[in-house]
Amino acid sequence: MLKKPNILFIGAGRMAEAIFSGLKQSDTIGKITISNQSDQTRLTHLKETYNVETGIWQEVISTHDVVILAMPPAAHPNVLKELSSKVTDHFVITVAAGIGPSILEASLPGVPTAWIMPNTAADIGESMSLFACGSEVKEEHREVLQTILDAIGESEELSEEQIHDLTAVTGSAPAFVYQFAEALEKSAQSYGLSSEVARKLVMQMIFGSASMLKDGRKAGDLRDQVTTPGGATAAGLDVLENAEFSQLLHKAVLAVNHKASEQAK
């Protein structure tokens, strides 16, 4: 792998944009080229906005070191088939849901591969990304992989199997948080607040709470700090726990995984 690897994106949608917009800040990356299926207008817009190169991936792949597959999972079988006759010493990474290194390696034997599962906060450089490496990945590949991961937020290496299970927590649970936020906003509005003010209250409350967690404090300790035994907050928590809030969240995680494994079949 070169000191400053050239990176080719196949797929130039939201996730690709989140990654290369972050990568443009890095001085350890060479040129970035983006490609897609057909939307030329978007490629032109991205080229003008981020000063990246554009091209037809099949024609430019030989001048790149890393290929990032940022197209839908369903597009992978055909692209991987085509890719198999074009890769030489490339490092191939996918960000697609459900496409782990074992799938990549089955199509690209002997090729170093990795799987990144980001979440939507990649858009603002705050993703909690999970990743797994294929068996051919060496230290030099890990370095460039980490640069890519750092461009979109925080990351954690897990096994492929764990990523299948834990994407429910990092990828789907943001929707649980937004559901929670929306419900609290409605509750605030029931006391006569406008939707804008209700939104501000809830947004900053969640942001502050998340920042305290990020500060390294444990969720249970923070909860206990807010909760006087037998007090008003405790009364609210009792309602949540009487409705089996914790078990409910675990059930939601299980439901995500059940559905995802059904879809994978």
Ligand SMILES: NC(=O)c1ccc[n+]([C@@H]2O[C@H](COP(=O)([O-])OP(=O)(O)OC[C@H]3O[C@@H](n4cnc5c(N)ncnc54)[C@H](OP(=O)(O)O)[C@@H]3O)[C@@H](O)[C@H]2O)c1
């Ligand atoms: N967005 C997220 O928050 C998120 C989170 C985790 C994982 N992901 C994964 O990231 C991948 C991309 O998601 P996205 O949200 O960026 O999707 P998106 O905005 O819909 O973009 C998809 C891109 O893939 C291109 N594409 C589709 N088929 C192609 C093909 N056969 N060859 C080359 N390019 C092709 C599309 O090109 P055209 O527009 O020209 O058709 C488009 O540029 C997906 O696999 C998804 O599972 C996304």
